Amino acid sequence: MLQLILxxxxxxxxxxxxxxxxxxxDGLHLPDLSITNFRGIRQLSINKLGRITLIAGLNGVxxxxxxxxxxxxxxxxxxxxxxxxxxxxGECTEILDEDRDRRTYLDYAALFFGRKAASDQPILIGPxxxxxxxxxxxxxxxxxxxxxxxxxxxxxxxxxxxxxITYSDAEVALPWxxxxxxxxxxxxxxxxxxxxxxxxxxxxxxxxxxxxxSLGPGLPENHVLASYWDKVVLTPQEPLALKALAxxxxxxxxxxxxxxxxxxxxxxxxxxxVKMSDQSLPVPLxxxxxxxxxxxxxxxxxxxxxxxxxxxxxxxxxxxxxxQYEFWRMILKVAHAxxxxxxxxxxxxxxxxxxxxxAREIEESEGVLIRLEGENGELRAIEYTEEELExxxxxxxxxx
Numbered sequence: 369m370l371q372l373i374l375x376x377x378x379x380x381x382x383x384x385x386x387x388x389x390x391x392x393x394d395g396l397h398l399p400d401l402s403i404t405n406f407r408g409i410r411q412l413s414i415n416k417l418g419r420i421t422l423i424a425g426l427n428g429v430x431x432x433x434x435x436x437x438x439x440x441x442x443x444x445x446x447x448x449x450x451x452x453x454x455x456x457x458g459e460c461t462e463i464l465d466e467d468r469d470r471r472t473y474l475d476y477a478a479l480f481f482g483r484k485a486a487s488d489q490p491i492l493i494g495p496x497x498x499x500x501x502x503x504x505x506x507x508x509x510x511x512x513x514x515x516x517x518x519x520x521x522x523x524x525x526x527x528x529x530x531x532x533i534t535y536s537d538a539e540v541a542l543p544w545x546x547x548x549x550x551x552x553x554x555x556x557x558x559x560x561x562x563x564x565x566x567x568x569x570x571x572x573x574x575x576x577x578x579x580x581x582s583l584g585p586g587l588p589e590n591h592v593l594a595s596y597w598d599k600v601v602l603t604p605q606e607p608l609a610l611k612a613l614a615x616x617x618x619x620x621x622x623x624x625x626x627x628x629x630x631x632x633x634x635x636x637x638x639x640x641x642v643k644m645s646d647q648s649l650p651v652p653l654x655x656x657x658x659x660x661x662x663x664x665x666x667x668x669x670x671x672x673x674x675x676x677x678x679x680x681x682x683x684x685x686x687x688x689x690x691x692q693y694e695f696w697r698m699i700l701k702v703a704h705a706x707x708x709x710x711x712x713x714x715x716x717x718x719x720x721x722x723x724x725x726x727a728r729e730i731e732e733s734e735g736v737l738i739r740l741e742g743e744n745g746e747l748r749a750i751e752y753t754e755e756e757l758e759x760x761x762x763x764x765x766x767x768x
Contacts, residue, residue, distance in 0.1 A: 399497060401493075402495070405491050411746055422713075424737065429741065438580070503534040504534075505531075506529055507530045579676025583681070587658060590638060597609070600671045608670065612667030616663060620643070625638050667698070675708070
């Protein structure tokens with residue numbers, strides 16, 4: 369029934385106001401998205417992304433995987449993002465050094481569909497409307513420059529593969545150490561963090577990574593919040609953090625970073641403290657609850673994501689339904705002003721309704737809802753524009 373209601377409207381809207389050319393004029397890094405052979409996604413094409421894209425769908429359908437794919441695309445082969453994604457899920461492998469001590473390294477195979485890394489099944493992530501996709505594939509060492517082969521063999525004499533990352537005509541490679549590759553020389557252990565950086569294998573340098581910040585589904589750690597605050601304090605973006613905090617009705621006058629993490633007895637390190645109107649002493653931000661912490665983090669992350677991506681996983685976590693409309697108004701306005709492309713996931717109908725209402729009001733910044741459905745890695749993206757969302761919300765039509 370929903371498809372019958374929305375199909376004529378979708379056709380009209382897509383041919384006029386929301387065409388692909390307009391999306392490029394808006395300066396989006398990804399006006400659309402195609403993902404192949406990445407984690408649990410064999411194939412997914414999303415024909416349209418907005419300045420703000422909210423992704424809904426059943427548990428386990430692949431919402432978070434889409435966000436991870438965007439992070440990998442933005443990183444353009446930077447190993448730091450691979451490390452963060454794989455370590456967060458425990459996707460590592462252990463290798464014995466010459467002293468038979470166990471050392472932990474990244475299990476790159478976990479990035480590929482079915483956890484099977486094959487040379488004929490590369491990962492492809494990028495805009496569906498152009499050829500500038502990021503390609504990640506298994507490469508034989510013999511296909512790399514001789515200087516790289518020698519270095520990789522010094523790391524492990526039995527290694528035969530590398531991870532090759534290609535974007536346009538630039539290419540880099542990462543050595544692939546696995547449990548089946550034998551032992552690693554003890555004298556090389558201390559050099560690995562430096563050696564394992566991406567190494568250029570083409571004449572052209574890989575472009576710089578796209579600015580990308582990621583929040584959720586849990587609370588950000590104290591050091592992350594502190595680093596965000598360092599970047600915006602005493603800048604024109606500082607009031608944005610106070611505005612985000614004000615959405616909860618808390619009377620907060622000032623914000624500061626306290627602590628240095630250098631003390632004994634497990635010091636909590638640098639953390640955010642706030643001065644409230646009805647309190648004589650500052651209190652830790654996180655003592656005020658998850659919701660206010662997430663609002664503060666979102667405001668700061670928007671400010672530091674200028675001209676890049678902001679990723680929000682399970683965006684509704686900790687947010688009472690009564691503040692979600694104002695939250696989305698803030699996200700939509702600031703994302704437009706700072707040229708941030710936001711991708712978020714949700715399972716909440718209240719969140720979707722609030723998003724729909726705010727997106728209709730903020731005309732200069734386009735919001736799109738995507739619902740994912742499918743199985744066995746073959747996913748389908750059902751796209752709803754702001755007008756369609758308004759119809760569905762007003763009639764209580766399920767779109768999650």
